[in-house]
Amino acid sequence: MPKRSFAALVLAVAVSVIACGNGHQREISKAFEGFKGTYVLSVDKRSFMLRVHDRSGDVVAAYRVAYGLNPDRSTKLHAGDNRTPEGLYRIIEMLSMDAHPGSASYKKLRAMNIVYFRARDGHYRHGRPEVDLGDNAYGPRFFLLDYPLDRDRARHKSAIVAGAVPLVRGKFAPVGHGIAIHGNNDEASIGHLATSGCVRMYNRDIVELERYLVIGTPVIIYGE
Numbered sequence: 001m002p003k004r005s006f007a008a009l010v011l012a013v014a015v016s017v018i019a020c021g022n023g024h025q026r027e028i029s030k031a032f033e034g035f036k037g038t039y040v041l042s043v044d045k046r047s048f049m050l051r052v053h054d055r056s057g058d059v060v061a062a063y064r065v066a067y068g069l070n071p072d073r074s075t076k077l078h079a080g081d082n083r084t085p086e087g088l089y090r091i092i093e094m095l096s097m098d099a100h101p102g103s104a105s106y107k108k109l110r111a112m113n114i115v116y117f118r119a120r121d122g123h124y125r126h127g128r129p130e131v132d133l134g135d136n137a138y139g140p141r142f143f144l145l146d147y148p149l150d151r152d153r154a155r156h157k158s159a160i161v162a163g164a165v166p167l168v169r170g171k172f173a174p175v176g177h178g179i180a181i182h183g184n185n186d187e188a189s190i191g192h193l194a195t196s197g198c199v200r201m202y203n204r205d206i207v208e209l210e211r212y213l214v215i216g217t218p219v220i221i222y223g224e
Contacts, residue, residue, distance in 0.1 A: 024222065028053050031088055031218035039212040041181075041219045043199055045073055045084065048191050050181070050199065052212045061212065063205040066126075066184075066194040073224050076152070076197055077159040079176030080168070082122075084197050085147050086223045089179075090216050093144035098207075112138050123196070126189035139183015141206040145219060147179040181219070182206065 024042060031040045032055060039060070040053045045067060052061040068076070068084035076085040095109035117123030117133040125131040148156070156175040159165045165172045176197065183203040184190065190202055199221075201209065 024220070025057050027088070027220055028057055031220055035216060035218055037214045037217055039217065041212075041217060043067070043084075043181075043219065043221045045086075045222060046224055050201065050209075052209070061208070063201055063209065064191050065181075066189045066192050066200040068195055068197045069193045071193060073193070075155070075223060076147075076176060076179070078156055078165045078173040080166075080173055080196075081176075082196055084195070084199065084221060085145075085152060085179055086221045087149075087151065089145040089147055089149070089219045089221065091143050091181075091213060091219060092146045092215065093142075094210070094213065094215065095142040095144075096210070097140040109138060109142050112142065125186050126192055126194045134185060136185040138180075139185065139201075139203045139206060141203075141210055142180050142182040143206075143210075143213065144178070144180045148175045148177060181209075 024044075028040055028042060038054060042051045042053060043049070043065065044051070048065055048067070050063045050065045051059045054060050068082050070082040072083075074083060075087070076083040095105045095112075097106060097109055097113070099105040099109075101107075113136045115137070116135045117137050119125075119130055119132045123133040123137070125133060153175055156165065160172050167173075179197055181199045181201065183206045184200045186194070187202060189195075189200060194200065
């Protein structure tokens with residue numbers, strides 16, 4: 001297990017008690033079924049916290065996050081709704097700006113970070129809708145989740161029937177994709193509703209988080 005400071009240990013114990021009190025332990029234990037790794041992640045929308053759980057259910061690390069800027073805070077229904085999905089997912093890709101410059105991991109994330117996001121397209125600095133989010137939006141790490149799953153596609157179809165999915169150029173908005181846990185270029189946004197649907201972390205935290213992860217790590221996202 002990575003070394004932690006005394007303060008981090010105290011925080012981990014405190015948030016572990018909170019997590020147990022919230023009744024999430026059963027879901028966390030279930031997430032370990034069929035998974036050979038050491039840690040499971042949980043993201044609690046209510047507290048804006050990402051927690052790392054070991055196999056005993058204890059919290060070994062906890063980090064502040066941002067997530068989808070839609071004020072209803074509900075689960076994702078379609079692309080462009082600015083919501084973060086809820087449920088059990090798994091990490092299927094890990095990209096790093098600290099990987100070898102010739103590696104696919106580095107090249108892919110570098111290409112993503114070159115993209116310049118403009119306020120006029122809905123990508124802006126937290127609390128400053130007139131200011132472009134800019135480039136380097138994903139920071140030093142990008143951990144892709146396996147959204148959408150079959151349950152997400154089923155929810156999307158139900159939302160279409162219910163009239164909750166808008167038309168985009170004459171077609172219903174798709175279910176969406178590309179949901180990830182990643183770094184940021186707007187630290188003021190952490191702890192707020194601020195993203196298009198991804199989970200956003202402080203850059204120093206997501207670099208540290210990587211040590212707990214492998215491909216296939218379960219991630220449970222809890223709603224309000």
